[in-house]
Amino acid sequence: MSLDRTVGARTAASPTGTAIAAAREQRAGAFIGYLPVGFPNLAESIDAAVALVENGVDVLELGVPYSDPVMDGPVIQKATQTALEAGFRLRDVFTAVEGIRSRVDVPILLMTYWNPVVQYGVERFATDLLSAGGAGLITPDLTVDSGAEWLTESERTGLDRVFLAAPTSTEERLRLAVENSRGFVYTVSTMGITGARADLDAAARTLVARLREVGADSSCVGIGVSTPEQIAEILGYADGAIVGSELVRALAQDGVQGVARVAAHLATGTVR
Amino acid sequence: MTSLSESFVGTPATHLRDEEGPFFGEFGGRFMPESLIAALDELSAAYAEAKLDPEFHRELAELHATYTGRPSIITEVPRFAQHAGGARILLKREDLNHTGSHKINNVLGQALIARRIGKTRLIAETGAGQHGVATATAAALFGMECVVYMGEVDTERQALNVARMRLLGATVIPVTAGTRTLKDALNEAFRDWVANVENTHYLLGTVAGPHPFPVMVRDFVKVIGEEARQQVIDLTGALPTAVIACVGGGSNAIGIFHAFLDDPEVQLIGYEAGGDGVDTPRHASSITMGRPGVLHGTRTMLLQDEDGQTVDSHSISAGLDYPGVGPEHAWLSSIGRADYRPITDRAAMAAFRLLCTTEGIIPAIETAHALAGALELGRELGPDATILINLSGRGDKDVETAGRYFGVLDAEAAK
Numbered sequence: 001m002s003l004d005r006t007v008g009a010r011t012a013a014s015p016t017g018t019a020i021a022a023a024r025e026q027r028a029g030a031f032i033g034y035l036p037v038g039f040p041n042l043a044e045s046i047d048a049a050v051a052l053v054e055n056g057v058d059v060l061e062l063g064v065p066y067s068d069p070v071m072d073g074p075v076i077q078k079a080t081q082t083a084l085e086a087g088f089r090l091r092d093v094f095t096a097v098e099g100i101r102s103r104v105d106v107p108i109l110l111m112t113y114w115n116p117v118v119q120y121g122v123e124r125f126a127t128d129l130l131s132a133g134g135a136g137l138i139t140p141d142l143t144v145d146s147g148a149e150w151l152t153e154s155e156r157t158g159l160d161r162v163f164l165a166a167p168t169s170t171e172e173r174l175r176l177a178v179e180n181s182r183g184f185v186y187t188v189s190t191m192g193i194t195g196a197r198a199d200l201d202a203a204a205r206t207l208v209a210r211l212r213e214v215g216a217d218s219s220c221v222g223i224g225v226s227t228p229e230q231i232a233e234i235l236g237y238a239d240g241a242i243v244g245s246e247l248v249r250a251l252a253q254d255g256v257q258g259v260a261r262v263a264a265h266l267a268t269g270t271v272r
Numbered sequence: 273m274t275s276l277s278e279s280f281v282g283t284p285a286t287h288l289r290d291e292e293g294p295f296f297g298e299f300g301g302r303f304m305p306e307s308l309i310a311a312l313d314e315l316s317a318a319y320a321e322a323k324l325d326p327e328f329h330r331e332l333a334e335l336h337a338t339y340t341g342r343p344s345i346i347t348e349v350p351r352f353a354q355h356a357g358g359a360r361i362l363l364k365r366e367d368l369n370h371t372g373s374h375k376i377n378n379v380l381g382q383a384l385i386a387r388r389i390g391k392t393r394l395i396a397e398t399g400a401g402q403h404g405v406a407t408a409t410a411a412a413l414f415g416m417e418c419v420v421y422m423g424e425v426d427t428e429r430q431a432l433n434v435a436r437m438r439l440l441g442a443t444v445i446p447v448t449a450g451t452r453t454l455k456d457a458l459n460e461a462f463r464d465w466v467a468n469v470e471n472t473h474y475l476l477g478t479v480a481g482p483h484p485f486p487v488m489v490r491d492f493v494k495v496i497g498e499e500a501r502q503q504v505i506d507l508t509g510a511l512p513t514a515v516i517a518c519v520g521g522g523s524n525a526i527g528i529f530h531a532f533l534d535d536p537e538v539q540l541i542g543y544e545a546g547g548d549g550v551d552t553p554r555h556a557s558s559i560t561m562g563r564p565g566v567l568h569g570t571r572t573m574l575l576q577d578e579d580g581q582t583v584d585s586h587s588i589s590a591g592l593d594y595p596g597v598g599p600e601h602a603w604l605s606s607i608g609r610a611d612y613r614p615i616t617d618r619a620a621m622a623a624f625r626l627l628c629t630t631e632g633i634i635p636a637i638e639t640a641h642a643l644a645g646a647l648e649l650g651r652e653l654g655p656d657a658t659i660l661i662n663l664s665g666r667g668d669k670d671v672e673t674a675g676r677y678f679g680v681l682d683a684e685a686a687k
C-alpha cells in the first residue's frame with residue numbers, strides 16, 4: 001500500500017479515489033455498497049460483502065455496529081443491534097476486512113461512529129486497519145474541526161478519510177470537508193437519516209455542484225438511494241452513489257443470495 | 273458567524289465560573305453529524321446575541337417572575353436534619369416552580385431563543401417526564417408544536433407525566449430502540465432534528481450534548497445558585513459548608529453549583545444514581561464508575577464497555593438513568609473542584625420517605641438521591657455544617673412508584 005498519497009479530495013491518489021476514477025472511466029460512475037459487520041453474523045457478513053463486490057460494487061462501506069447510531073434509520077439500526085446482540089466485538093472489523101480482502105480486490109472503508117475508535121485508541125485503530133488491508137474511514141459523527149487526532153493518524157498511515165457534506169453546510173465548511181477528505185466527499189443527499197426514499201432531493205444535485213465549486217473532484221451521494229434509476233440519476237452529476245438500507249434489507253430478508261441479486265440489479269444503474 | 277474561529281478556540285478563563293466551552297478541560301466539544309452543524313452554529317450565534325441583549329434578559333426575568341414563580345424560596349428542614357448528624361439543612365425549592373422542577377428554567381430560556389431564530393416546532397427528550405412537561409408547557413405558552421421522545425420503559429414508569437404532556441397538547445413518542453430509556457430518547461430526538469432542522473429547535477433537557485448546549489443550559493439554570501447563595505447568606509450570615517444535588521445529566525447540579533464554583537471553601541457534591549450499588553452492573557454512576565468517551569456529541573465520563581459501546585444504566589429514577597453526564601461535571605471532577613458519589617435506590621427511597629414524614633414535602637425520586645447524600649454528609653461534617661440542597665423537583669409524578677415501593681397504594685395496602 002503506497003504511503004505517498006496526497007491530501008484532498010481533489011486528488012485521486014488513494015485506493016478509494018482510484019477505484020472511483022476507474023468506475024467513472026468504464027461506466028457512469030461508482031457504486032458504493034454498505035453493509036454492517038457482524039450482521040447476521042460475522043461469517044455471513046463477510047460472504048455478503050464479497051457478494052456485493054462480485055455483483056458490481058466498486059467500493060465497500062462496512063458499518064461498525066454501535067449502541068447509539070444517531071445517523072441511522074430503522075433498517076440499519078435493527079441490523080446493527082442484532083449484530084451487537086449476537087456478540088459483535090470491535091476487533092471483528094479487522095477480521096472482516098482481512099477476510100474480504102483475501103477474496104476480492106476492493107477498497108474497504110469503515111463507517112464508524114467515533115467513540116469505538118476513541119476507546120480502541122485512534123493510533124492503534126489506524127495501524128490495525130492499515131495492516132488488515134482497509135482503505136480508510138467514513139466518520140458520520142466526526143467533522144474536520146473536531147477530528148485533529150484522526151487527521152494526524154490518517155496522515156501517518158495514508159488511510160483515506162471521508163468527511164460528510166450536508167445541504168445545510170456553509171461554503172466555508174464545504175471547503176473544509178473537501179480539503180480534508182481523501183477518497184471522496186460523502187454528499188448527504190437529504191436532511192435526514194439513512195433509509196430508502198422514493199424521491200431523492202434536488203438538494204443532492206445542488207450540493208454536488210457546490211462541492212465542485214470549492215474544488216471537489218470526487219463526490220459520492222448517499223442516504224435514501226435504493227433503486228438503479230436513482231443511481232443512474234445520481235451518476236449523471238456525481239462520481240458515485242452509495243446504497244445502504246436497501247442492501248441491508250435484502251440481506252435481512254433473503255440472505256447472501258438475496259443481497260447479491262439486489263446488488264446486481266442496482267449495478268445496472270451504473271451502465272452508461 | 274461560523275463555528276471554526278468562534279467556538280473551537282477557547283481562552284483559559286480566570287474564574288471557574290467563566291468557562292464558556294466548547295471545551296471544559298479535555299471534556300465537551302461537538303462530535304456531531306455535519307447535517308446538524310449549521311443548526312448548532314445558528315444556535316450558538318443566536319445565544320451569543322441574546323446574551324448581550326438586555327431585552328432578552330428582561331423577557332426571561334419577566335417570565336420567571338410571572339410564570340415560573342421565581343425566585344424560589346429556601347426552606348430549612350430541622351426535623352429531617354436530626355437524621356443527618358444535626359447539620360443545618362436548607363432546601364432550595366425548585367419543586368415549587370411551575371411544572372414542578374428546575375427544568376422549566378432551561379426550557380423557557382431555550383424556547384425564547386427558538387422563537388428568536390424563527391423555529392415553530394420544539395422537540396425534546398425526557399426521562400422522568402419533567403423536562404418533557406416543561407417543554408410541552410412552553411410550547412403551549414408560545415403557540416408552538418411540540419414532540420417529546422421518551423423511552424418506552426420511562427413512559428410506563430412515569431405514566432402520569434405522559435398524560436400531562438398530552439393534556440398540554442404535545443405528542444409523546446415512546447422510543448422502542450436500544451435500551452428504551454433516556455439515552456435512546458436523545459438518539460431519537462437527534463434523528464428528528466436532522467430531518468426537520470429547518471423549522472425545529474431541539475430543546476435539550478440537560479447540560480449534556482454538543483456545544484453550545486452544555487454552556488447555554490447551564491446559563492439558564494445558574495439562576496438557582498445565584499439566588500440561593502444570597503438567600504443562604506441572608507439567613508445564616510455565611511456561605512454554606514456544602515452545596516449538593518443529584519446528578520443525571522447534571523443540570524440541576526450545575527444550576528446550584530455554578531454560583532459557588534469560585535468559593536473554594538464551599539464543598540460541592542453531586543450524587544449519582546447508584547442503583548443496586550456500584551459493585552453491581554446495575555447503576556448509573558458515570559463519573560464514579562465510567563471513563564472518558566464520546567456520546568451524544570460530547571466528550572465526557574461514560575458507562576461503556578471495552579469497545580466503547582454504551583452500557584445500560586439502571587436507576588429507580590428515570591431522570592437519573594443516563595449513562596453519561598454533562599462535560600462540565602466531568603471537568604469539575606477531574607480538577608477536584610466537585611465530588612461525585614453514588615447513592616443506591618434503597619438509600620434514595622429511604623430519604624424520600626424521611627422527607628415526606630419529617631417535613632411534609634414529597635420530593636422527586638431523582639431529588640431523593642441528594643437527600644440521601646445529605647444524610648451521609650451531615651453525619652460526616654457534624655452539627656456545625658450548613659448543607660444547601662437543590663430540591664430539584666416534586667414527587668407527584670412518582671407517587672405511583674413510591675406508593676408501590678412502600679406498599680401504600682390502596683390495592684397493595686389492602687393485601
Ligand SMILES: Cc1ncc(COP(=O)(O)O)c(C=O)c1O
Pocket residue numbers: 373374399400401402403477478479518519520521522523524525590591592636638639664665666
Ligand atoms: C426533579 C429532577 N431532578 C433531577 C433530574 C435529573 O436531571 P439533571 O441531572 O439534568 O438535573 C430530573 C430529570 O428528569 C428531574 O426531573
